[in-house]
Amino acid sequence: MPEPDWMRIREDIRLSIVVHKLKDNRKKHLFLIACCRYVMSIITPELRDRVAKVINTGSSFLEPVSKDFWQTVDSGIDTAEEIATGFFLESKRSGVVEMLELFSSHFDDLSATAPSPNEDLTFDNMAVILGGDISDLVLSTFLNIPSNTELAIRASATIIAFDEDAYYDGAHGGNDVESKDPHTQARETSATRLTKILIDIFGNLPDASKIHHDWLSWNDGAILQLASDIFNNQSFEMMPQLAVDLEKAGCVDEEILEHCIQTDPHVRGCWVLDLLLNKQ
Numbered sequence: 001m002p003e004p005d006w007m008r009i010r011e012d013i014r015l016s017i018v019v020h021k022l023k024d025n026r027k028k029h030l031f032l033i034a035c036c037r038y039v040m041s042i043i044t045p046e047l048r049d050r051v052a053k054v055i056n057t058g059s060s061f062l063e064p065v066s067k068d069f070w071q072t073v074d075s076g077i078d079t080a081e082e083i084a085t086g087f088f089l090e091s092k093r094s095g096v097v098e099m100l101e102l103f104s105s106h107f108d109d110l111s112a113t114a115p116s117p118n119e120d121l122t123f124d125n126m127a128v129i130l131g132g133d134i135s136d137l138v139l140s141t142f143l144n145i146p147s148n149t150e151l152a153i154r155a156s157a158t159i160i161a162f163d164e165d166a167y168y169d170g171a172h173g174g175n176d177v178e179s180k181d182p183h184t185q186a187r188e189t190s191a192t193r194l195t196k197i198l199i200d201i202f203g204n205l206p207d208a209s210k211i212h213h214d215w216l217s218w219n220d221g222a223i224l225q226l227a228s229d230i231f232n233n234q235s236f237e238m239m240p241q242l243a244v245d246l247e248k249a250g251c252v253d254e255e256i257l258e259h260c261i262q263t264d265p266h267v268r269g270c271w272v273l274d275l276l277l278n279k280q
Contacts, residue, residue, distance in 0.1 A: 019149050019198070026279075027201050029084040029144045030269030034197045035152035036077045036138055037267070038190075043159050047130065054127040055106065069131065072099045076138040083142070085268065093142070100139040107132030126162050130155060149194060156190035157183055193265070201269040203259070210253060211275050218249035227276040236266035 022028050052069055076096045083093065110128045137151040158167060166183035216224050223245050230238050243260035251257060259272050266273075273279075 022202060024202075025144060026084060027269050027274075029080075029141075030267065031198055031201050032141045032144065032148040033077060033081045033084060034201070034265075034267040034269070035148055035194055036080075036141055038193060038197065038265075039134065039137065039152055039155045039159070040073070040077065042156060047127070047159060050124055050127040051131040051134075054110065054124045054131065055103075057110075057123070067099055067102075069103055072096065072103060073134060073138055076100050077141070080138070080141040081268070097139065097142055100135055100142075104132065104135040104139055107135055125164065126158065129164075129167065130158050130162075133158065152194060153187055153190045156193075157186035160186035160189065196264045197267055200259075200264065200266055201271060203271055208275060208278070210256065212250070215246060215249040215251055216276070219245075223249060223276065227273050231268060231273050231277060234268065236270075239266050239270075242272075 019028060019031065048070055055069055076099075079092055079096045107128055111125075111132060114125055114128065115123050133151050133155040137148060137155055140148040140151060154167070154170070157170065161182035163181060163183035166181045170184060170187050223242070226238065226242055226245060229235060230242065239260045243257045246260065247257060256272055259270075
């Protein structure tokens with residue numbers, strides 16, 4: 001799909017519906033993981049502390065959770081990515097999922113027992129909402145379901161500019177909040193970012209004929225080695241160098257070269273890397 005058409009989906013229908021219709025489960029899974037990594041890249045230390053602090057507050061009947069929430073989240077994202085790329089231990093998966101389910105349930109209980117507005121000014125409702133969405137976000141990645149996309153937009157907008165009324169309106173598809181509201185604009189910013197990630201992964205239908213064998217054998221396989229290093233180490237800052245080497249090897253495909261040098265995000269599942277490395 002041409003890039004202008006990709007960007008228009010934000011105006012036509014919800015991004016999660018588009019993701020749901022995509023057929024390549026591996027690429028879809030990698031996109032959902034990239035959504036998680038985007039959220040984690042913008043969260044501030046202050047918000048991390050607020051979420052960690054709120055976990056063991058609330059009604060006295062709630063059992064405290066002794067495990068580290070953010071360590072569980074990071075481990076969950078890493079494990080989901082290992083599954084998507086074919087390197088994981090089943091025992092590790094079950095343990096991480098169990099902890100994520102525990103946190104998700106705990107945030108639900110905190111939300112259900114939240115005091116009425118102005119009843120307890122120390123209750124941090126924003127931290128409860130953010131913690132719950134991030135728990136569900138990472139948990140849904142293991143199930144490879146497109147609701148992950150909407151959760152990523154919610155969590156990102158909460159981090160950028162939280163407004164409780166706008167949050168619930170946006171989360172449920174309402175139109176009660178004006179488009180100039182900072183939280184609504186933050187949802188648009190997040191949707192744009194995730195759409196660009198989607199372009200990086202799905203922006204070109206796999207076409208192995210675009211890759212010439214001469215490129216791969218050039219300079220004792222230097223291009224394959226560089227592409228492998230970028231993928232394995234997530235060294236996406238080396239993508240412009242990949243464009244340089246491809247051009248030296250004889251590549252004149254403008255679509256490939258331009259994609260490599262673009263400043264927009266590159267993630268695992270990038271269509272150029274997948275074609276070069278013959279990943280299915």
